[in-house]
Amino acid sequence: MILGTSFTYAQEKDPIVESIIKEANENSQLEHLAHELMDVVGPRLVGTPQMKHAHDWAVAKYTKWGILARNEKWGEWRGWERGITHVDMVSPRVQTLDGMQLAWNPSTTSAGVTAEVMALPGNIQDSTSFAKWLPNVKGKFVLVSMNQPTGRPDYNWEEYATEESFKKMKDDRDAQSKAWRANINKTGYNGRSIIAAIESAGAAGIVQSRWSRGFGVNKIFSARTKKIPTVDLELEDYGMLYRLAEYGDKPIIKVVAESKELGVVPTFNTIAEIRGSEKPDEYVILSAHFDSWDGATGATDNGTGTIVMMEAMRILKKLYPNPKRTILVGHWGSEEQGLNGSRGFVEDHPKIVDNVQALFNQDNGTGRVVRLSGGGFLHSYEYLTRWLEAVPEDIKKHIETEFPGIPGGGGSDYASFLAAGAPAFSLSSLSWDYWNYTWHTNRDTYDKIVFDDVRSNTILTAILAYKASEDPNRTSREQIILPTNPRTGKQRTWPTKRSPNRKGGID
Numbered sequence: 001m002i003l004g005t006s007f008t009y010a011q012e013k014d015p016i017v018e019s020i021i022k023e024a025n026e027n028s029q030l031e032h033l034a035h036e037l038m039d040v041v042g043p044r045l046v047g048t049p050q051m052k053h054a055h056d057w058a059v060a061k062y063t064k065w066g067i068l069a070r071n072e073k074w075g076e077w078r079g080w081e082r083g084i085t086h087v088d089m090v091s092p093r094v095q096t097l098d099g100m101q102l103a104w105n106p107s108t109t110s111a112g113v114t115a116e117v118m119a120l121p122g123n124i125q126d127s128t129s130f131a132k133w134l135p136n137v138k139g140k141f142v143l144v145s146m147n148q149p150t151g152r153p154d155y156n157w158e159e160y161a162t163e164e165s166f167k168k169m170k171d172d173r174d175a176q177s178k179a180w181r182a183n184i185n186k187t188g189y190n191g192r193s194i195i196a197a198i199e200s201a202g203a204a205g206i207v208q209s210r211w212s213r214g215f216g217v218n219k220i221f222s223a224r225t226k227k228i229p230t231v232d233l234e235l236e237d238y239g240m241l242y243r244l245a246e247y248g249d250k251p252i253i254k255v256v257a258e259s260k261e262l263g264v265v266p267t268f269n270t271i272a273e274i275r276g277s278e279k280p281d282e283y284v285i286l287s288a289h290f291d292s293w294d295g296a297t298g299a300t301d302n303g304t305g306t307i308v309m310m311e312a313m314r315i316l317k318k319l320y321p322n323p324k325r326t327i328l329v330g331h332w333g334s335e336e337q338g339l340n341g342s343r344g345f346v347e348d349h350p351k352i353v354d355n356v357q358a359l360f361n362q363d364n365g366t367g368r369v370v371r372l373s374g375g376g377f378l379h380s381y382e383y384l385t386r387w388l389e390a391v392p393e394d395i396k397k398h399i400e401t402e403f404p405g406i407p408g409g410g411g412s413d414y415a416s417f418l419a420a421g422a423p424a425f426s427l428s429s430l431s432w433d434y435w436n437y438t439w440h441t442n443r444d445t446y447d448k449i450v451f452d453d454v455r456s457n458t459i460l461t462a463i464l465a466y467k468a469s470e471d472p473n474r475t476s477r478e479q480i481i482l483p484t485n486p487r488t489g490k491q492r493t494w495p496t497k498r499s500p501n502r503k504g505g506i507d
């Protein structure tokens, strides 16, 4: 029996904390928000109309909840919109392939480009012989990625293969990768510059497959070609074309990629705030980037961080409408190209940054928070631990704290604030195979969201924001003396503030 414990706990119950937990559990809007953001708005690549749609959607949502919200312009970007993409094999037989055009790639006509697919030669001697061979790419689609020997991730091999065959597969793959890199090096180009050379030589298009080491999952970034289509194909579709080309079956594919160039467009952060009643010029900031890569719908990078912050704001406005300090949420644009939105905000709002009581950022997937570091602030233990005391045990027990910790360099937007000296903290999540399966992949979708964990993060965030706002004291910003870096033997230095790229993708 734990009656004694419950009784003690009951005596200390904070009615606001209790009501936050109840609202989050019994009237959750997370599923609805996730549906609207991921299913209706979709991917949120900087400079796309969908990104602007997301900003307008968030402002409308906050307005409906009675929270002041605005879109703040911080820069401009190359405007681009993804259109219909079809990649079909039309010879030696017809098969629709699982692939997509890469971001900012120019479009084809609606008739598409139909051409034979070829692989790079496997035994390049040197740059001179490669230059002689290069005209062969004219009018062809060129396969530029290594053909993976297996589409099964290592964990699957580990579970089912004999020890010997698992080891053999890995050794063979390592040798193949090494040979692949050496072969590319002999061309006189690297993996990136060879694309431009192939394009200049008159290729019809580039076909790549950037496997993310999970079943059916690829990383999707931007294209390196200026005029011809670049598509990424799922591992086995790519492997099939590769084998057909190598065996001399002369596969032909048709690529239709109807993207649009939209000139130069403004870029924004969405900012919303619940004004403080006693100390309106001091700020508790909730932070999550709003943009995503567009291989999928950005559900865990960073749809989940986004809905955590939105739901926490909704709950706080409903149950704690007159906070002592101002509670501000930042939904940053263009984090993926270098923390641009948050760096813009830090540069444009020095007074707010100087008066940050605490900032909480979440940006590594759908998992429940399992780590909280003091980020190199000497006295962070004192206030963070005190605020955490109000968090229910079933949430708190998963969180490993690290004090005073060391400041994070640039993984996500809290780093923009931390570099300016503001006490900014990362709520770090359990992985749920984030790095392989969802981060910047074509499979970062709604079905990967673990709503119980996201709900737990919402409760944690709302309670931390409430406690930080109510704290009788301003938080200390005193920094630790940083330790030496064991690799270089030099003393670490505090990360320095950096300016955003305010004009992206425009040559």
Ligand SMILES: [Zn+2]
Pocket (backbone or CB within 6 Å): 289, 301, 302, 335, 363, 364, 412
């Ligand atoms: Zn992210």
